[in-house]
């Protein structure tokens with residue numbers, strides 16, 4: 001089977017998320033049996049941020065991780081969610097309307113963040129890194145924009161060792177995608193992109209090579225999700 005994302009993952013991914021934006025949240029809820037918000041809360045926990053902090057959430061999509069962060073830094077802090085998909089950001093802005101949280105959403109590329117060095121108390125990325133053409137560059141960008149002593153947090157699917165989890169990802173998710181989101185291709189891309197994504201130790205090593213220190217990770221959901229964090233040296 002040909003893999004159209006091999007030549008340009010960004011072009012493929014951008015078109016894909018534009019097509020599925022309005023079904024993205026529901027699919028997350030169904031695929032993860034409602035667990036995804038808990039994993040985002042775990043990511044916020046390790047981001048180590050508090051009231052008054054300024055945080056960037058990269059590849060923010062429909063904003064769920066940004067909202068969790070914003071509730072943590074409110075009322076005087078601020079969260080900026082960055083994504084290159086306008087349709088995903090449109091939903092994020094709609095969702096933010098009634099929430100009264102200190103969050104804003106900007107169009108931008110994770111591989112070329114338009115922020116100064118050392119300007120955030122944390123940089124997070126939830127289920128976004130896998131979709132970048134140059135993942136090391138994406139991690140370096142997050143490391144560049146966080147202040148010394150502060151954290152980069154990556155929440156991402158990870159290749160599962162467990163056979164049942166692999167079966168669920170490879171066969172059940174594409175079927176759910178077809179039935180619920182009418183987007184079998186997008187939800188076939190998902191397990192394929194996970195299977196070729198670095199395993200948790202390798203991603204940890206990439207974060208080290210991007211200059212982060214004290215890199216730590218934890219598996220969630222029977223080893224299908226990994227939560228990594230590392231600190232920018234003082």
Ligand SMILES: C[S@@+](CC[C@H](N)C(=O)[O-])C[C@H]1O[C@@H](n2cnc3c(N)ncnc32)[C@H](O)[C@@H]1O
Nearest residue numbers: 059060061083084085088109110126127128131
């Ligand atoms: C699976 S969604 C994750 C959304 C959200 N972070 C969450 O936790 O649900 C991946 C997002 O990454 C965005 N994305 C992929 N590559 C990107 C890039 N190079 N720059 C900015 N956003 C990107 C997509 O547009 C999409 O909204």
